Amino acid sequence: MESKLFFGDATAFAAPALTVFAADTQTDKNADPQPALLNASTFIATTAHTLLASGEFKASLGEVAVLHAPAGIKAERLLIVGIGKAKDLTADALRRAAGVAVRSAKARGIRDLAIAFPETASLTQQSGASLDSTLTARAIIEGAEIGEPDWDTYRSDRKGRAVESLTLIAPESQRANIQRGFDEGRTVAAAQNFARALVNEPGNVLTPTELGKRAKAMCDDSGLQCEVYSSDKIQELKMGAFWAVAKGSAEPPALIVMTYDPPTAPAKDAPVLGLVGKGITFDTGGISIKPADGMEKMKYDMAGAAAMIGAMHAIARLKPAVKVISIICSAENMPDGRAYKPGDIVTAMSGTTIEVVNTDAEGRLVLADGLHYAKTLGCTHLINAATLTGAISIALGSLNFGVFSNDDATCERFMDGLAVSGEKAWRMPCTDDYRDHIKSEIADIMNTGKNRYGGATSGAMFLKEFVGDTPWVHLDIANMAWNETPKPWLPYGPSGIAVRSIIEWVRSFAA
Ligand code: BES
Ligand code: ZN
Ligand code: ZN
16 A cells, blocks of 8 residues: 655545544533544535434444545545544544554445544544644554555455555645654554564465575665574574574574664764564474464464564664664474473573473573673663563453563663554563572573463563663563454454564664
């Protein structure tokens, strides 16, 4: 889909459909909904009047009404899209509503869609009146671009019913701010969709080698440096934990290093950010093999890596004034004659010895070496993303991903960015009193907790061993990387979760 920005009058814009958002302004819980259009045009108000007065349309989030041949408007249809309660009108509600608009246009075979920039003058007394125009423009473009794709690339019966173009029609008065938000939104959404496309690929197509090729091609395209190493380098660097996982597969592993240098050389003591991703292109569990039921989903065990590659895609274009190095540890976790086994003791690059209790806890092993390596490359602040534990789903369901950190200030930067990214995350404990979980009798640490309880924190505590004093944030996205239940604004499949928030975290260092 190609997104365009047009400054002018929405009613005079010729298109198969024009989207106008609507909010429910009713504040009395016991009274009927009171939908109001987020648009000041009297033509649009007159056309929609009968529908809105009928009580049929409640303006709830995800609700759509279509009026054909609307009087006084150049577009062939008026698509009225609910955003929910006016008091809940946030940029994120608009992000979702824009996704709803695109997905419902797609289902109707509409290939060109216009969206009228929301006007909130009618909502003066309510919270939406203070929407920031840059963030609003950005959220609408992101929602639309993220809502558009269906992950049916491999289906012979795919409909090919893409919405080909989207035009955001905005008022002149906020031109510069809206233009900025629009440009950022396109960049960020492209990055998220890039990550999703990687996650969508099956394990037989996207091997570690192929992931390396795609990362390299993206970097060449984006003006980033990229080095892709394999078995020799991993052994040469003494990455014993990463290698233990990798050696059980006929597919060679990939250690991918992507570097972004800001346009102006930063000061000597300026931060260097390390973005580390878990890139297990398929996780069978290894010798501690997983049950067959649902194992096919383990192709998305590289979603952390995809999130980082996606973030680098955007960073190359947004050009923040901070150096960023991304390290991807990619391997396939397989049972094999040469595979690592429960009971094995491996030595990580840091020198820490690890008792392998369960070969299915492989993500923390590859990340242990990735995080340590990032420090040796000069990273002063670390963030990693990983589909690390099933336990994070038990703890948080699938509405918030997990955030763990050893440093409040660095973690707060991340949490602050959520207001811009519109993603939801919850900080989980990762304090030293949990270190008992990973204590081993015969090595420095073991790769599982003592029992299933607090499993997501056990995983985080393991990673924490390898970051030392370096401020670090760990994102456990296992519960959100794959969208199982389609939503009106988001299809089934890869979500691209965390890409937007990682980008904001990086930008916070440049501000
Ligand atoms: N890749 C899995 C975690 C996962 C589970 C991702 C569900 C996405 C959806 C990870 O490698 C794993 O298997 N973790 C184990 C750890 C355990 C053996 C300590 C788990 O969560 O069961
Ligand atoms: Zn596993
Ligand atoms: Zn895994």
